[in-house]
Amino acid sequence: MRRVIHWFRRDLRITDNTALWHASTDAEEVIPAYILSTWKKGHRWTGPNRQEFLCGCLESLSRNLKAAGGRLILRTGDPVQELEQLIHETNAQAVYFNRGTDPYSIQVQQQLQKTSEKHHFQIFGYKDTTILDPDEVLNQEGRPFRVFTPYARTWHQKEKPSVLPIVRALQTPAALYSLPLPTLEHWGLISKTRIIEPGEEAARKRLTDFLNEAIRAYREKRNFPGERVTSRLSQDLRFGTLSPRQVYFGCLAASKEASVTVCQSINSYVNELVWREFYMQILAHFPAVLENDFSDEFSALRWDENDSYFESWCHGLTGYPIVDAGMRELNATGFMHNRVRMIVAMFLTKDLHLHWRKGEQYFMQKLVDGEIASNNGGWQWSAGTGADAAPYFRIQNPWTQTKRYDPAGTYIKTWVPELRGVEPIKFTQPPTERLARDYPMPIVDHATERLEALNRFNRARR
Ligand SMILES: Cc1cc2nc3c(=O)[nH]c(=O)nc-3n(C[C@H](O)[C@H](O)[C@H](O)COP(=O)(O)OP(=O)(O)OC[C@H]3O[C@@H](n4cnc5c(N)ncnc54)[C@H](O)[C@@H]3O)c2cc1C
Known part of the structure; x- marks a missing residue:
C-alpha cells in the first residue's frame, strides 16, 4: 500500500507495537494519528492525573516518532469522524489499530468498521x-471462565505471540495539519x-530496573506497602508505553539464570499479569459488570448513603491509619499499593456499607493506572460481588x-504526617484516645460494622 494511518490508542510506544509494526511494513507512508477526547472537567470516569500522564506520553511518543522519521498527527473530536476526515484529506487506503477489549472501544471499532465500508477504506x-x-x-465448552485458577491454567498452556522490533524508518506525508x-x-x-514519569523511555527503565532487582523479592514482599518492591508498571500497561509481551518475555528471560526461589518470585509476578488479562476477559464477556454485580447472589444487598463517611474516606480522615495512608497516597500521587487498595475498598464496602460503585468511580477519577476492567474487578472482588x-x-x-503488612508503620508515617511521632503498635489496635491532636478518632468501630456487614450479606442471600 502507498499510504496508511496508524491510529494510536492505548499503545503509546514504537517498540513492539503490533499494528504500527504491520502498518510500517505494509505501506510506504504511515500517518501516526492520535485523536484527543473532547470531554471537559467533571467527567465521571477520569481526572487530571491520567490526563497529565497522557500528555507526557504523547510528548515522548512524538519525539520517538520523529527520531524514526515520522510525525505524530494530533486531532480532537469523535475518533471515527476524525479518522474519516484524515482518510479524506490524505487519500490513505487503510486504518491500522490495536483492538481494545472494553465495551467503549468495541463500540468505536464497530462504528469504524461501518464507516470504512461506506467510504471504501480498509x-x-x-x-x-x-x-x-x-x-x-x-473453557472446554467454549465459554468464558468465571474463576481465575482454571483461567490461568489454560492461559499458561497457550502459545504467546513474541515481541516485535522497534519501528525505525517511518515516512509521514509533509504539510499535514x-x-x-x-x-x-x-x-x-x-x-x-x-x-510518576510518563513515556516509553521511563517505562522501559522501570521494567529493566524491576527485572534486575526488585522482582527477586516480589513474592516475599509484594504485600508490604512500605517496601516498594512492586513493579510500578500498571500505568505503562494501561497506556501502552510498554506491551504486556515485553513484560512477560522480560520475566521469562530473567528466570533463565535465576535460582528456584527467584523463579518462584517471577512466577508470582507473572500471575498478576494473568489477573490483568482475567479481568479484561471478564469485562469483554460480561460488560454488564460495569453497572451490576457480577454475581447475582447478593443483588438484594442493602447499601447505605452517607456523604459524610464518603468524604472522610476520600480525604483520608477515617481515623484508621492504614486506610487514611492509602487514600492520601492516592490523592497525592495518583497511585496506591495493591494491598492497601484491597484494605480501603473493603473498608468502604464492609465497614462503611457504601456501594462499591462509589469507590470504583473515585478510583477512576484519581488513579494514573485507572483501567476499567482491573478497577471494576478489584472493587467487586473486595466487595464480595465479583x-x-x-x-x-x-x-x-x-x-x-496493619500488624501483618506495615508493622513498623513505615507506610503510614510516609503518608499521614500527623502520626509520625506515634508508636507503630498503636496503628494495630483500636485507640482509646486520639493518636495525635490533629488526627480523628475512628469514624466507625470495625468489630460492630463487621457483624453488621455479615448480617446484611446473610439477609441478602436468603
Ligand atoms: C480496588 C482495586 C482497584 C484496582 N484498580 C486498578 C486499576 O484501575 N488499574 C490497574 O492496573 N490495576 C488496578 N488494581 C490492581 C492492582 O492494585 C494494581 O495493578 C497494582 O497495584 C499496580 O501496581 P504495580 O504495577 O506495582 O503492580 P505489580 O504488583 O508489580 O503487578 C504487575 C502488574 O500486574 C497487574 N496487576 C497486579 N495486580 C493486579 C490485580 N489485582 N488485578 C489486575 N491486574 C493486576 C498490573 O498491570 C500490574 O502493573 C486494583 C486493585 C484493587 C484491589
Whole structure:
C-alpha cells in the first residue's frame, strides 16, 4: 500500500507495537494519528492525573516518532469522524489499530468498521493490549471462565505471540495539519499531584530496573506497602508505553539464570499479569459488570448513603491509619499499593456499607493506572460481588492487616504526617484516645460494622 494511518490508542510506544509494526511494513507512508477526547472537567470516569500522564506520553511518543522519521498527527473530536476526515484529506487506503477489549472501544471499532465500508477504506485491527485475546482462553465448552485458577491454567498452556522490533524508518506525508501537543488545559483541568514519569523511555527503565532487582523479592514482599518492591508498571500497561509481551518475555528471560526461589518470585509476578488479562476477559464477556454485580447472589444487598463517611474516606480522615495512608497516597500521587487498595475498598464496602460503585468511580477519577476492567474487578472482588471474589464472610480487619503488612508503620508515617511521632503498635489496635491532636478518632468501630456487614450479606442471600 502507498499510504496508511496508524491510529494510536492505548499503545503509546514504537517498540513492539503490533499494528504500527504491520502498518510500517505494509505501506510506504504511515500517518501516526492520535485523536484527543473532547470531554471537559467533571467527567465521571477520569481526572487530571491520567490526563497529565497522557500528555507526557504523547510528548515522548512524538519525539520517538520523529527520531524514526515520522510525525505524530494530533486531532480532537469523535475518533471515527476524525479518522474519516484524515482518510479524506490524505487519500490513505487503510486504518491500522490495536483492538481494545472494553465495551467503549468495541463500540468505536464497530462504528469504524461501518464507516470504512461506506467510504471504501480498509481497516486492520490487531491483538496487542493483552497477550491473549478474551476469546482465546475459553473453557472446554467454549465459554468464558468465571474463576481465575482454571483461567490461568489454560492461559499458561497457550502459545504467546513474541515481541516485535522497534519501528525505525517511518515516512509521514509533509504539510499535514496537527494540533500542538496537549496540556491539561485542553480538558479544562489543573493538576496538583506528583505523578510518576510518563513515556516509553521511563517505562522501559522501570521494567529493566524491576527485572534486575526488585522482582527477586516480589513474592516475599509484594504485600508490604512500605517496601516498594512492586513493579510500578500498571500505568505503562494501561497506556501502552510498554506491551504486556515485553513484560512477560522480560520475566521469562530473567528466570533463565535465576535460582528456584527467584523463579518462584517471577512466577508470582507473572500471575498478576494473568489477573490483568482475567479481568479484561471478564469485562469483554460480561460488560454488564460495569453497572451490576457480577454475581447475582447478593443483588438484594442493602447499601447505605452517607456523604459524610464518603468524604472522610476520600480525604483520608477515617481515623484508621492504614486506610487514611492509602487514600492520601492516592490523592497525592495518583497511585496506591495493591494491598492497601484491597484494605480501603473493603473498608468502604464492609465497614462503611457504601456501594462499591462509589469507590470504583473515585478510583477512576484519581488513579494514573485507572483501567476499567482491573478497577471494576478489584472493587467487586473486595466487595464480595465479583468474579472469583473474596468470600463475603472474609472481611479484612484494618488493624490486623496493619500488624501483618506495615508493622513498623513505615507506610503510614510516609503518608499521614500527623502520626509520625506515634508508636507503630498503636496503628494495630483500636485507640482509646486520639493518636495525635490533629488526627480523628475512628469514624466507625470495625468489630460492630463487621457483624453488621455479615448480617446484611446473610439477609441478602436468603
Ligand atoms: C480496588 C482495586 C482497584 C484496582 N484498580 C486498578 C486499576 O484501575 N488499574 C490497574 O492496573 N490495576 C488496578 N488494581 C490492581 C492492582 O492494585 C494494581 O495493578 C497494582 O497495584 C499496580 O501496581 P504495580 O504495577 O506495582 O503492580 P505489580 O504488583 O508489580 O503487578 C504487575 C502488574 O500486574 C497487574 N496487576 C497486579 N495486580 C493486579 C490485580 N489485582 N488485578 C489486575 N491486574 C493486576 C498490573 O498491570 C500490574 O502493573 C486494583 C486493585 C484493587 C484491589
